[in-house]
Amino acid sequence: MNLELRHLKVVCAIAETGSVTKAASQLGLAQPALTAQLQRIERTLGGPLFERDRRGARPTALGELVLSRARVLLPAMKGLQDEAARLAGTAGTETMSRYRIGAIGGPILGHLVHTLATAQPDAQITTYASYWVEELATMLQGGKLDYALVGVCGDAMPSADYGLVWQTVAVDAVCVLLPEDHPAAKDVDVDLAELAHEEWVGSTGDGCLAECFAAACARAGFTPRRVLETDVRGCVDIVESGFAVGLCQPTFRPPAGLTHRPMRGAPLRWRQVLGWHPDSAAARSAPKLVEMAEAAYREVVARNTAYVEWMADYPHLGGSADALAPLSGH
The missing domain is CATH 3.40.190.10 (Periplasmic binding protein-like II)
Structure with missing residues:
Protein backbone atom coordinates (compact mmCIF):
# COMPACT_ATOMS: atom_id res chain seq x y z
CA MET A 1 0.00 0.00 0.00
CA ASN A 2 1.27 3.48 -0.88
CA LEU A 3 0.93 6.13 1.80
CA GLU A 4 -1.54 8.88 0.81
CA LEU A 5 -2.64 12.20 2.26
CA ARG A 6 -5.86 10.64 3.55
CA HIS A 7 -3.77 8.27 5.65
CA LEU A 8 -1.95 11.23 7.21
CA LYS A 9 -5.34 12.78 8.00
CA VAL A 10 -6.28 9.60 9.86
CA VAL A 11 -3.09 9.69 11.94
CA CYS A 12 -3.59 13.37 12.78
CA ALA A 13 -7.24 12.82 13.78
CA ILE A 14 -6.30 10.00 16.17
CA ALA A 15 -3.54 12.11 17.72
CA GLU A 16 -5.79 15.17 18.07
CA THR A 17 -8.69 13.30 19.66
CA GLY A 18 -6.55 10.86 21.64
CA SER A 19 -8.85 8.00 20.68
CA VAL A 20 -9.54 5.82 17.65
CA THR A 21 -13.25 5.85 18.52
CA LYS A 22 -13.40 9.66 18.72
CA ALA A 23 -11.34 10.00 15.54
CA ALA A 24 -13.74 7.66 13.72
CA SER A 25 -16.67 9.84 14.80
CA GLN A 26 -14.85 13.00 13.68
CA LEU A 27 -14.03 11.50 10.29
CA GLY A 28 -17.50 10.00 9.79
CA LEU A 29 -16.17 6.43 9.70
CA ALA A 30 -17.08 3.25 11.53
CA GLN A 31 -14.63 2.47 14.34
CA PRO A 32 -13.72 -1.02 12.99
CA ALA A 33 -13.04 0.47 9.55
CA LEU A 34 -10.73 3.13 11.01
CA THR A 35 -8.93 0.52 13.12
CA ALA A 36 -8.34 -1.62 10.04
CA GLN A 37 -7.09 1.43 8.14
CA LEU A 38 -4.69 2.32 10.95
CA GLN A 39 -3.33 -1.23 10.95
CA ARG A 40 -2.65 -1.02 7.21
CA ILE A 41 -0.88 2.33 7.68
CA GLU A 42 1.25 0.87 10.46
CA ARG A 43 2.19 -2.13 8.32
CA THR A 44 3.22 0.23 5.52
CA LEU A 45 5.37 2.34 7.85
CA GLY A 46 6.87 -0.64 9.62
CA GLY A 47 5.66 -0.25 13.19
CA PRO A 48 2.95 0.95 15.59
CA LEU A 49 2.12 4.65 15.52
CA PHE A 50 0.15 4.70 18.77
CA GLU A 51 0.18 3.05 22.15
CA ARG A 52 -3.46 2.17 22.86
CA ASP A 53 -5.05 1.29 26.16
CA ARG A 54 -8.18 2.17 28.14
CA ARG A 55 -6.93 5.72 28.58
CA GLY A 56 -6.77 6.33 24.84
CA ALA A 57 -4.15 6.48 22.09
CA ARG A 58 -0.73 8.14 22.50
CA PRO A 59 1.83 8.51 19.68
CA THR A 60 4.92 6.30 19.72
CA ALA A 61 8.29 7.67 18.62
CA LEU A 62 7.45 6.57 15.07
CA GLY A 63 4.03 8.16 15.43
CA GLU A 64 5.58 11.48 16.48
CA LEU A 65 7.83 11.39 13.41
CA VAL A 66 4.88 10.78 11.09
CA LEU A 67 2.83 13.48 12.81
CA SER A 68 5.63 16.04 12.46
CA ARG A 69 5.74 15.44 8.72
CA ALA A 70 1.94 15.28 8.34
CA ARG A 71 1.50 18.63 10.09
CA VAL A 72 3.71 20.19 7.43
CA LEU A 73 2.42 18.29 4.38
CA LEU A 74 -1.32 18.61 4.94
CA PRO A 75 -1.44 22.43 5.27
CA ALA A 76 0.99 22.72 2.35
CA MET A 77 -1.23 20.59 0.12
CA LYS A 78 -4.33 22.50 1.19
CA GLY A 79 -2.54 25.75 0.37
CA LEU A 80 -1.53 24.41 -3.03
CA GLN A 81 -5.11 23.44 -3.83
CA ASP A 82 -6.46 26.81 -2.72
CA GLU A 83 -3.86 28.74 -4.73
CA ALA A 84 -4.47 26.62 -7.83
CA ALA A 85 -8.22 27.19 -7.53
CA ARG A 86 -7.74 30.95 -7.14
CA LEU A 87 -5.38 31.08 -10.11
CA ALA A 88 -7.84 29.22 -12.28
CA GLY A 89 -10.69 31.37 -10.99
CA THR A 90 -12.71 28.27 -10.24
CA ALA A 91 -12.89 28.08 -6.47
CA GLY A 92 -16.29 26.69 -5.57
CA THR A 93 -17.69 27.27 -9.07
CA GLU A 94 -15.74 24.86 -11.26
CA THR A 95 -17.47 23.70 -14.42
CA MET A 96 -15.90 20.47 -15.56
CA SER A 97 -15.40 19.76 -19.24
CA ARG A 98 -15.20 15.98 -18.76
CA TYR A 99 -17.38 13.70 -16.65
CA ARG A 100 -16.42 10.04 -16.15
CA ILE A 101 -19.31 8.35 -14.39
CA GLY A 102 -19.25 4.75 -13.22
CA ALA A 103 -22.53 3.06 -12.40
CA ILE A 104 -24.10 -0.16 -11.28
CA GLY A 105 -27.25 -0.83 -13.27
CA GLY A 106 -29.95 1.44 -11.95
CA PRO A 107 -32.73 3.79 -12.95
CA ILE A 108 -31.03 7.14 -12.50
CA LEU A 109 -28.05 7.05 -14.86
CA GLY A 110 -29.92 7.68 -18.13
CA HIS A 111 -31.73 10.76 -16.87
CA LEU A 112 -28.59 12.04 -15.13
CA VAL A 113 -26.54 11.81 -18.33
CA HIS A 114 -29.34 13.47 -20.32
CA THR A 115 -29.64 16.33 -17.80
CA LEU A 116 -25.89 16.84 -17.70
CA ALA A 117 -25.57 16.81 -21.49
CA THR A 118 -28.40 19.33 -21.78
CA ALA A 119 -26.79 21.65 -19.23
CA GLN A 120 -23.31 21.31 -20.78
CA PRO A 121 -23.64 20.36 -24.47
CA ASP A 122 -19.87 20.61 -25.03
CA ALA A 123 -18.89 18.44 -22.07
CA GLN A 124 -17.34 15.04 -22.70
CA ILE A 125 -19.39 12.42 -20.83
CA THR A 126 -18.32 8.80 -20.56
CA THR A 127 -19.85 5.97 -18.54
CA TYR A 128 -18.47 2.75 -17.13
CA ALA A 129 -20.64 -0.17 -16.05
CA SER A 130 -19.86 -2.61 -13.26
CA TYR A 131 -21.61 -5.04 -10.94
CA TRP A 132 -19.25 -4.30 -8.06
CA VAL A 133 -19.18 -1.26 -5.75
CA GLU A 134 -15.58 -1.99 -4.76
CA GLU A 135 -14.41 -1.89 -8.38
CA LEU A 136 -15.94 1.56 -8.87
CA ALA A 137 -14.58 2.76 -5.51
CA THR A 138 -11.09 1.64 -6.51
CA MET A 139 -11.41 3.52 -9.80
CA LEU A 140 -12.55 6.67 -7.98
CA GLN A 141 -9.64 6.38 -5.60
CA GLY A 142 -7.22 5.93 -8.49
CA GLY A 143 -8.54 8.89 -10.47
CA LYS A 144 -9.97 6.73 -13.28
CA LEU A 145 -13.53 7.92 -12.58
CA ASP A 146 -14.95 11.23 -11.38
CA TYR A 147 -18.21 9.89 -9.91
CA ALA A 148 -19.84 6.57 -9.15
CA LEU A 149 -23.59 6.03 -8.96
CA VAL A 150 -24.29 2.81 -7.08
CA GLY A 151 -26.95 1.01 -5.11
CA VAL A 152 -26.46 -0.53 -1.67
CA CYS A 153 -28.72 -2.58 0.54
CA GLY A 154 -30.96 -0.99 3.15
CA ASP A 155 -29.28 1.29 5.66
CA ALA A 156 -25.75 0.40 4.51
CA MET A 157 -23.28 2.73 2.83
CA PRO A 158 -20.22 1.74 0.76
CA SER A 159 -17.04 0.94 2.66
CA ALA A 160 -15.20 3.90 4.18
CA ASP A 161 -11.84 2.23 3.49
CA TYR A 162 -11.37 4.12 0.22
CA GLY A 163 -11.62 7.61 1.72
CA LEU A 164 -14.51 8.61 -0.55
CA VAL A 165 -17.57 10.79 -0.01
CA TRP A 166 -20.96 9.10 -0.55
CA GLN A 167 -24.19 11.10 -0.75
CA THR A 168 -27.59 9.43 -0.63
CA VAL A 169 -29.82 10.24 -3.60
CA ALA A 170 -32.88 8.13 -2.77
CA VAL A 171 -34.07 5.14 -0.75
CA ASP A 172 -36.63 2.74 -2.21
CA ALA A 173 -38.49 -0.38 -1.18
CA VAL A 174 -37.34 -3.52 -2.98
CA LEU A 268 -36.07 -4.71 2.15
CA ARG A 269 -34.77 -1.33 0.98
CA TRP A 270 -32.34 -0.17 -1.71
CA ARG A 271 -30.27 3.01 -1.35
CA GLN A 272 -28.98 4.92 -4.39
CA VAL A 273 -25.79 6.87 -3.61
CA LEU A 274 -23.39 9.09 -5.56
CA GLY A 275 -19.71 8.96 -4.65
CA TRP A 276 -16.53 10.93 -5.41
CA HIS A 277 -13.04 11.50 -4.03
CA PRO A 278 -12.94 14.52 -1.69
CA ASP A 279 -9.53 15.65 -2.97
CA SER A 280 -10.42 15.45 -6.67
CA ALA A 281 -11.41 18.26 -9.00
CA ALA A 282 -14.80 16.54 -9.27
CA ALA A 283 -15.49 17.34 -5.61
CA ARG A 284 -16.22 20.98 -6.44
CA SER A 285 -18.89 19.98 -8.97
CA ALA A 286 -20.32 17.25 -6.75
CA PRO A 287 -23.21 19.34 -5.30
CA LYS A 288 -24.42 20.01 -8.84
CA LEU A 289 -24.22 16.31 -9.73
CA VAL A 290 -26.12 15.36 -6.56
CA GLU A 291 -28.91 17.81 -7.47
CA MET A 292 -29.07 16.38 -10.98
CA ALA A 293 -29.17 12.81 -9.66
CA GLU A 294 -31.98 13.70 -7.24
CA ALA A 295 -33.93 15.34 -10.08
CA ALA A 296 -33.32 12.27 -12.25
CA TYR A 297 -34.72 10.04 -9.50
CA ARG A 298 -37.84 12.20 -9.15
CA GLU A 299 -38.45 12.02 -12.90
CA VAL A 300 -38.00 8.26 -13.04
CA VAL A 301 -40.02 7.34 -9.94
CA ALA A 302 -42.90 9.59 -11.05
CA ARG A 303 -43.61 7.10 -13.85
CA ASN A 304 -44.76 4.59 -11.21
CA THR A 305 -47.76 6.46 -9.81
CA ALA A 306 -49.00 3.46 -7.80
CA TYR A 307 -45.65 3.21 -6.01
CA VAL A 308 -45.52 6.97 -5.35
CA GLU A 309 -48.97 6.78 -3.74
CA TRP A 310 -47.94 3.68 -1.74
CA MET A 311 -44.84 5.51 -0.44
CA ALA A 312 -47.03 8.06 1.30
CA ASP A 313 -47.36 5.57 4.17
CA TYR A 314 -43.57 5.12 4.35
CA PRO A 315 -41.99 8.54 5.01
CA HIS A 316 -38.50 7.02 5.32
CA LEU A 317 -38.56 6.14 1.61
CA GLY A 318 -38.14 8.26 -1.51
CA GLY A 319 -35.98 11.21 -2.40
CA SER A 320 -37.16 13.87 0.06
CA ALA A 321 -34.80 15.48 2.55
CA ASP A 322 -36.54 13.72 5.44
CA ALA A 323 -36.13 10.32 3.82
CA LEU A 324 -32.45 10.93 3.19
CA ALA A 325 -31.35 11.65 6.74
CA PRO A 326 -27.92 10.06 7.30
CA LEU A 327 -28.04 6.48 8.56
CA SER A 328 -25.16 4.92 10.43
CA GLY A 329 -26.04 1.29 10.90
CA HIS A 330 -27.39 -1.63 9.02
Whole structure:
Protein backbone atom coordinates (compact mmCIF):
# COMPACT_ATOMS: atom_id res chain seq x y z
CA MET A 1 0.00 0.00 0.00
CA ASN A 2 1.27 3.48 -0.88
CA LEU A 3 0.93 6.13 1.80
CA GLU A 4 -1.54 8.88 0.81
CA LEU A 5 -2.64 12.20 2.26
CA ARG A 6 -5.86 10.64 3.55
CA HIS A 7 -3.77 8.27 5.65
CA LEU A 8 -1.95 11.23 7.21
CA LYS A 9 -5.34 12.78 8.00
CA VAL A 10 -6.28 9.60 9.86
CA VAL A 11 -3.09 9.69 11.94
CA CYS A 12 -3.59 13.37 12.78
CA ALA A 13 -7.24 12.82 13.78
CA ILE A 14 -6.30 10.00 16.17
CA ALA A 15 -3.54 12.11 17.72
CA GLU A 16 -5.79 15.17 18.07
CA THR A 17 -8.69 13.30 19.66
CA GLY A 18 -6.55 10.86 21.64
CA SER A 19 -8.85 8.00 20.68
CA VAL A 20 -9.54 5.82 17.65
CA THR A 21 -13.25 5.85 18.52
CA LYS A 22 -13.40 9.66 18.72
CA ALA A 23 -11.34 10.00 15.54
CA ALA A 24 -13.74 7.66 13.72
CA SER A 25 -16.67 9.84 14.80
CA GLN A 26 -14.85 13.00 13.68
CA LEU A 27 -14.03 11.50 10.29
CA GLY A 28 -17.50 10.00 9.79
CA LEU A 29 -16.17 6.43 9.70
CA ALA A 30 -17.08 3.25 11.53
CA GLN A 31 -14.63 2.47 14.34
CA PRO A 32 -13.72 -1.02 12.99
CA ALA A 33 -13.04 0.47 9.55
CA LEU A 34 -10.73 3.13 11.01
CA THR A 35 -8.93 0.52 13.12
CA ALA A 36 -8.34 -1.62 10.04
CA GLN A 37 -7.09 1.43 8.14
CA LEU A 38 -4.69 2.32 10.95
CA GLN A 39 -3.33 -1.23 10.95
CA ARG A 40 -2.65 -1.02 7.21
CA ILE A 41 -0.88 2.33 7.68
CA GLU A 42 1.25 0.87 10.46
CA ARG A 43 2.19 -2.13 8.32
CA THR A 44 3.22 0.23 5.52
CA LEU A 45 5.37 2.34 7.85
CA GLY A 46 6.87 -0.64 9.62
CA GLY A 47 5.66 -0.25 13.19
CA PRO A 48 2.95 0.95 15.59
CA LEU A 49 2.12 4.65 15.52
CA PHE A 50 0.15 4.70 18.77
CA GLU A 51 0.18 3.05 22.15
CA ARG A 52 -3.46 2.17 22.86
CA ASP A 53 -5.05 1.29 26.16
CA ARG A 54 -8.18 2.17 28.14
CA ARG A 55 -6.93 5.72 28.58
CA GLY A 56 -6.77 6.33 24.84
CA ALA A 57 -4.15 6.48 22.09
CA ARG A 58 -0.73 8.14 22.50
CA PRO A 59 1.83 8.51 19.68
CA THR A 60 4.92 6.30 19.72
CA ALA A 61 8.29 7.67 18.62
CA LEU A 62 7.45 6.57 15.07
CA GLY A 63 4.03 8.16 15.43
CA GLU A 64 5.58 11.48 16.48
CA LEU A 65 7.83 11.39 13.41
CA VAL A 66 4.88 10.78 11.09
CA LEU A 67 2.83 13.48 12.81
CA SER A 68 5.63 16.04 12.46
CA ARG A 69 5.74 15.44 8.72
CA ALA A 70 1.94 15.28 8.34
CA ARG A 71 1.50 18.63 10.09
CA VAL A 72 3.71 20.19 7.43
CA LEU A 73 2.42 18.29 4.38
CA LEU A 74 -1.32 18.61 4.94
CA PRO A 75 -1.44 22.43 5.27
CA ALA A 76 0.99 22.72 2.35
CA MET A 77 -1.23 20.59 0.12
CA LYS A 78 -4.33 22.50 1.19
CA GLY A 79 -2.54 25.75 0.37
CA LEU A 80 -1.53 24.41 -3.03
CA GLN A 81 -5.11 23.44 -3.83
CA ASP A 82 -6.46 26.81 -2.72
CA GLU A 83 -3.86 28.74 -4.73
CA ALA A 84 -4.47 26.62 -7.83
CA ALA A 85 -8.22 27.19 -7.53
CA ARG A 86 -7.74 30.95 -7.14
CA LEU A 87 -5.38 31.08 -10.11
CA ALA A 88 -7.84 29.22 -12.28
CA GLY A 89 -10.69 31.37 -10.99
CA THR A 90 -12.71 28.27 -10.24
CA ALA A 91 -12.89 28.08 -6.47
CA GLY A 92 -16.29 26.69 -5.57
CA THR A 93 -17.69 27.27 -9.07
CA GLU A 94 -15.74 24.86 -11.26
CA THR A 95 -17.47 23.70 -14.42
CA MET A 96 -15.90 20.47 -15.56
CA SER A 97 -15.40 19.76 -19.24
CA ARG A 98 -15.20 15.98 -18.76
CA TYR A 99 -17.38 13.70 -16.65
CA ARG A 100 -16.42 10.04 -16.15
CA ILE A 101 -19.31 8.35 -14.39
CA GLY A 102 -19.25 4.75 -13.22
CA ALA A 103 -22.53 3.06 -12.40
CA ILE A 104 -24.10 -0.16 -11.28
CA GLY A 105 -27.25 -0.83 -13.27
CA GLY A 106 -29.95 1.44 -11.95
CA PRO A 107 -32.73 3.79 -12.95
CA ILE A 108 -31.03 7.14 -12.50
CA LEU A 109 -28.05 7.05 -14.86
CA GLY A 110 -29.92 7.68 -18.13
CA HIS A 111 -31.73 10.76 -16.87
CA LEU A 112 -28.59 12.04 -15.13
CA VAL A 113 -26.54 11.81 -18.33
CA HIS A 114 -29.34 13.47 -20.32
CA THR A 115 -29.64 16.33 -17.80
CA LEU A 116 -25.89 16.84 -17.70
CA ALA A 117 -25.57 16.81 -21.49
CA THR A 118 -28.40 19.33 -21.78
CA ALA A 119 -26.79 21.65 -19.23
CA GLN A 120 -23.31 21.31 -20.78
CA PRO A 121 -23.64 20.36 -24.47
CA ASP A 122 -19.87 20.61 -25.03
CA ALA A 123 -18.89 18.44 -22.07
CA GLN A 124 -17.34 15.04 -22.70
CA ILE A 125 -19.39 12.42 -20.83
CA THR A 126 -18.32 8.80 -20.56
CA THR A 127 -19.85 5.97 -18.54
CA TYR A 128 -18.47 2.75 -17.13
CA ALA A 129 -20.64 -0.17 -16.05
CA SER A 130 -19.86 -2.61 -13.26
CA TYR A 131 -21.61 -5.04 -10.94
CA TRP A 132 -19.25 -4.30 -8.06
CA VAL A 133 -19.18 -1.26 -5.75
CA GLU A 134 -15.58 -1.99 -4.76
CA GLU A 135 -14.41 -1.89 -8.38
CA LEU A 136 -15.94 1.56 -8.87
CA ALA A 137 -14.58 2.76 -5.51
CA THR A 138 -11.09 1.64 -6.51
CA MET A 139 -11.41 3.52 -9.80
CA LEU A 140 -12.55 6.67 -7.98
CA GLN A 141 -9.64 6.38 -5.60
CA GLY A 142 -7.22 5.93 -8.49
CA GLY A 143 -8.54 8.89 -10.47
CA LYS A 144 -9.97 6.73 -13.28
CA LEU A 145 -13.53 7.92 -12.58
CA ASP A 146 -14.95 11.23 -11.38
CA TYR A 147 -18.21 9.89 -9.91
CA ALA A 148 -19.84 6.57 -9.15
CA LEU A 149 -23.59 6.03 -8.96
CA VAL A 150 -24.29 2.81 -7.08
CA GLY A 151 -26.95 1.01 -5.11
CA VAL A 152 -26.46 -0.53 -1.67
CA CYS A 153 -28.72 -2.58 0.54
CA GLY A 154 -30.96 -0.99 3.15
CA ASP A 155 -29.28 1.29 5.66
CA ALA A 156 -25.75 0.40 4.51
CA MET A 157 -23.28 2.73 2.83
CA PRO A 158 -20.22 1.74 0.76
CA SER A 159 -17.04 0.94 2.66
CA ALA A 160 -15.20 3.90 4.18
CA ASP A 161 -11.84 2.23 3.49
CA TYR A 162 -11.37 4.12 0.22
CA GLY A 163 -11.62 7.61 1.72
CA LEU A 164 -14.51 8.61 -0.55
CA VAL A 165 -17.57 10.79 -0.01
CA TRP A 166 -20.96 9.10 -0.55
CA GLN A 167 -24.19 11.10 -0.75
CA THR A 168 -27.59 9.43 -0.63
CA VAL A 169 -29.82 10.24 -3.60
CA ALA A 170 -32.88 8.13 -2.77
CA VAL A 171 -34.07 5.14 -0.75
CA ASP A 172 -36.63 2.74 -2.21
CA ALA A 173 -38.49 -0.38 -1.18
CA VAL A 174 -37.34 -3.52 -2.98
CA CYS A 175 -40.16 -4.86 -5.16
CA VAL A 176 -41.21 -8.27 -6.43
CA LEU A 177 -41.23 -8.74 -10.20
CA LEU A 178 -43.96 -11.18 -11.26
CA PRO A 179 -46.41 -11.95 -14.08
CA GLU A 180 -49.44 -9.67 -14.28
CA ASP A 181 -51.76 -12.63 -13.73
CA HIS A 182 -49.92 -13.83 -10.61
CA PRO A 183 -52.29 -14.02 -7.58
CA ALA A 184 -49.93 -11.77 -5.56
CA ALA A 185 -50.30 -8.99 -8.15
CA LYS A 186 -53.92 -8.31 -7.20
CA ASP A 187 -53.05 -5.87 -4.37
CA VAL A 188 -50.98 -2.68 -4.24
CA ASP A 189 -48.26 -4.51 -2.29
CA VAL A 190 -47.19 -8.09 -1.63
CA ASP A 191 -47.20 -10.01 1.64
CA LEU A 192 -43.83 -11.77 1.52
CA ALA A 193 -45.24 -14.76 3.41
CA GLU A 194 -47.61 -15.46 0.51
CA LEU A 195 -44.59 -16.14 -1.71
CA ALA A 196 -43.03 -18.80 0.49
CA HIS A 197 -43.52 -21.46 -2.19
CA GLU A 198 -41.82 -19.46 -4.96
CA GLU A 199 -38.40 -19.75 -6.57
CA TRP A 200 -36.54 -16.42 -6.74
CA VAL A 201 -34.15 -14.62 -9.06
CA GLY A 202 -32.14 -11.43 -8.60
CA SER A 203 -29.46 -9.51 -10.48
CA THR A 204 -25.76 -10.04 -9.89
CA GLY A 205 -23.94 -7.76 -7.44
CA ASP A 206 -22.06 -7.49 -4.18
CA GLY A 207 -23.24 -6.30 -0.78
CA CYS A 208 -25.57 -7.91 1.72
CA LEU A 209 -28.90 -7.99 -0.17
CA ALA A 210 -28.92 -11.80 -0.33
CA GLU A 211 -28.41 -12.07 3.43
CA CYS A 212 -30.98 -9.37 4.15
CA PHE A 213 -33.48 -11.06 1.83
CA ALA A 214 -32.98 -14.37 3.65
CA ALA A 215 -33.48 -12.56 6.98
CA ALA A 216 -36.68 -10.91 5.71
CA CYS A 217 -38.01 -14.30 4.60
CA ALA A 218 -37.14 -15.77 8.00
CA ARG A 219 -39.10 -13.00 9.72
CA ALA A 220 -42.00 -13.84 7.39
CA GLY A 221 -41.81 -17.46 8.56
CA PHE A 222 -40.06 -19.31 5.72
CA THR A 223 -36.75 -20.06 4.04
CA PRO A 224 -36.62 -19.17 0.31
CA ARG A 225 -36.54 -22.31 -1.82
CA ARG A 226 -33.90 -21.10 -4.25
CA VAL A 227 -32.40 -17.76 -5.28
CA LEU A 228 -30.86 -17.60 -8.74
CA GLU A 229 -28.50 -14.79 -9.74
CA THR A 230 -28.06 -13.37 -13.24
CA ASP A 231 -28.11 -10.10 -15.18
CA VAL A 232 -31.24 -7.97 -15.54
CA ARG A 233 -32.21 -9.43 -18.92
CA GLY A 234 -31.80 -12.92 -17.50
CA CYS A 235 -34.01 -12.03 -14.53
CA VAL A 236 -36.76 -10.87 -16.89
CA ASP A 237 -36.48 -14.02 -19.00
CA ILE A 238 -36.73 -16.29 -15.95
CA VAL A 239 -39.75 -14.44 -14.54
CA GLU A 240 -41.41 -14.46 -17.96
CA SER A 241 -40.86 -18.22 -18.15
CA GLY A 242 -42.92 -18.64 -14.96
CA PHE A 243 -40.09 -20.44 -13.18
CA ALA A 244 -39.46 -17.77 -10.51
CA VAL A 245 -40.39 -14.34 -9.23
CA GLY A 246 -37.73 -11.64 -9.07
CA LEU A 247 -36.37 -8.83 -6.96
CA CYS A 248 -36.27 -5.40 -8.59
CA GLN A 249 -36.40 -1.66 -7.98
CA PRO A 250 -39.73 0.19 -8.20
CA THR A 251 -38.23 2.40 -10.92
CA PHE A 252 -37.64 -0.62 -13.19
CA ARG A 253 -40.01 -0.63 -16.18
CA PRO A 254 -41.21 -4.22 -16.67
CA PRO A 255 -41.97 -5.47 -20.18
CA ALA A 256 -45.49 -6.35 -21.30
CA GLY A 257 -46.94 -9.20 -19.29
CA LEU A 258 -44.92 -8.48 -16.14
CA THR A 259 -45.51 -6.10 -13.25
CA HIS A 260 -43.97 -5.41 -9.86
CA ARG A 261 -45.27 -4.75 -6.38
CA PRO A 262 -43.51 -3.42 -3.26
CA MET A 263 -43.23 -5.77 -0.31
CA ARG A 264 -45.73 -4.91 2.41
CA GLY A 265 -44.00 -3.15 5.30
CA ALA A 266 -40.88 -2.49 3.19
CA PRO A 267 -38.76 -5.23 4.81
CA LEU A 268 -36.07 -4.71 2.15
CA ARG A 269 -34.77 -1.33 0.98
CA TRP A 270 -32.34 -0.17 -1.71
CA ARG A 271 -30.27 3.01 -1.35
CA GLN A 272 -28.98 4.92 -4.39
CA VAL A 273 -25.79 6.87 -3.61
CA LEU A 274 -23.39 9.09 -5.56
CA GLY A 275 -19.71 8.96 -4.65
CA TRP A 276 -16.53 10.93 -5.41
CA HIS A 277 -13.04 11.50 -4.03
CA PRO A 278 -12.94 14.52 -1.69
CA ASP A 279 -9.53 15.65 -2.97
CA SER A 280 -10.42 15.45 -6.67
CA ALA A 281 -11.41 18.26 -9.00
CA ALA A 282 -14.80 16.54 -9.27
CA ALA A 283 -15.49 17.34 -5.61
CA ARG A 284 -16.22 20.98 -6.44
CA SER A 285 -18.89 19.98 -8.97
CA ALA A 286 -20.32 17.25 -6.75
CA PRO A 287 -23.21 19.34 -5.30
CA LYS A 288 -24.42 20.01 -8.84
CA LEU A 289 -24.22 16.31 -9.73
CA VAL A 290 -26.12 15.36 -6.56
CA GLU A 291 -28.91 17.81 -7.47
CA MET A 292 -29.07 16.38 -10.98
CA ALA A 293 -29.17 12.81 -9.66
CA GLU A 294 -31.98 13.70 -7.24
CA ALA A 295 -33.93 15.34 -10.08
CA ALA A 296 -33.32 12.27 -12.25
CA TYR A 297 -34.72 10.04 -9.50
CA ARG A 298 -37.84 12.20 -9.15
CA GLU A 299 -38.45 12.02 -12.90
CA VAL A 300 -38.00 8.26 -13.04
CA VAL A 301 -40.02 7.34 -9.94
CA ALA A 302 -42.90 9.59 -11.05
CA ARG A 303 -43.61 7.10 -13.85
CA ASN A 304 -44.76 4.59 -11.21
CA THR A 305 -47.76 6.46 -9.81
CA ALA A 306 -49.00 3.46 -7.80
CA TYR A 307 -45.65 3.21 -6.01
CA VAL A 308 -45.52 6.97 -5.35
CA GLU A 309 -48.97 6.78 -3.74
CA TRP A 310 -47.94 3.68 -1.74
CA MET A 311 -44.84 5.51 -0.44
CA ALA A 312 -47.03 8.06 1.30
CA ASP A 313 -47.36 5.57 4.17
CA TYR A 314 -43.57 5.12 4.35
CA PRO A 315 -41.99 8.54 5.01
CA HIS A 316 -38.50 7.02 5.32
CA LEU A 317 -38.56 6.14 1.61
CA GLY A 318 -38.14 8.26 -1.51
CA GLY A 319 -35.98 11.21 -2.40
CA SER A 320 -37.16 13.87 0.06
CA ALA A 321 -34.80 15.48 2.55
CA ASP A 322 -36.54 13.72 5.44
CA ALA A 323 -36.13 10.32 3.82
CA LEU A 324 -32.45 10.93 3.19
CA ALA A 325 -31.35 11.65 6.74
CA PRO A 326 -27.92 10.06 7.30
CA LEU A 327 -28.04 6.48 8.56
CA SER A 328 -25.16 4.92 10.43
CA GLY A 329 -26.04 1.29 10.90
CA HIS A 330 -27.39 -1.63 9.02
